Amino acid sequence: MAAPAFTSSQEAEQAFYEAFERSNLDAMMAVWAEDEEVYCIHPGGPRLTGLEKIRESFRQIFGSGVRMRFQLRGAQQLRGGLLAVHTVYEYITVVGERQPASPVIATNVYANVGGSWRMVGHHGSAVPDAEPDPQSGPTSSSLLH
């Protein structure tokens, strides 16, 4: 599968959550940069470094048969040249379950690699079931330069 080109970190982020919802391992891994230093921290888990470990973790998640739907809220972005850092609340619903799971706050890091934006880091952790900071709109962005 030829790697798609993501023209912005937002586009890469959208592809990440779409691949997650579709449990599509190839599409998920196409979002990640081909770099030894990429890392992924699933909620409550350790840091996984490198594509091989990250692929294996998503293979297990997708292989469990649990299908998830993500509602993203309170997105904030920091950008500085070749890196972009997004934080976003993930409101996750497991398909077939009535109760939504605990919200997760995620720090997603993207890098511009050869003109295309790719995920280089994901850090998720469960948070109290609270609203995102009220002063932040649905999306805010800050350009650092």
Next chain:
Amino acid sequence: MAAPAFTSSQEAEQAFYEAFERSNLDAMMAVWAEDEEVYCIHPGGPRLTGLEKIRESFRQIFGSGVRMRFQLRGAQQLRGGLLAVHTVYEYITVVGERQPASPVIATNVYANVGGSWRMVGHHGSAVPDAEPDPQSGPTSSSLLH
């Protein structure tokens, strides 16, 4: 207190943990960029956005009288122009307690603001008491450009 100049993200990170260990609120806040978009996610907590909320959170932590010692392990860094993203395991010992607390994995984000590196994001979450990925040395660094 005049804001110190940090010539690297590593220097800013060192100042962050030193201020934490000394429970020094002014020194802690001097590490942070003066930017409305800075965020801090303490382990198990929500995202706090903006210096005011971040200052208040550290005021409460430092005011509790609990003194902490940090041993940092498995540091990894991604850099891309004006942003640097560090992930690091924090092995925390509370002064006066025998048992170390659960390790925390932190994603620390730094920005070059006017020539000085400042913290712009901190995301900490508790992790299982495991060793950092064995293939990663004490410090590894990747330059994205």
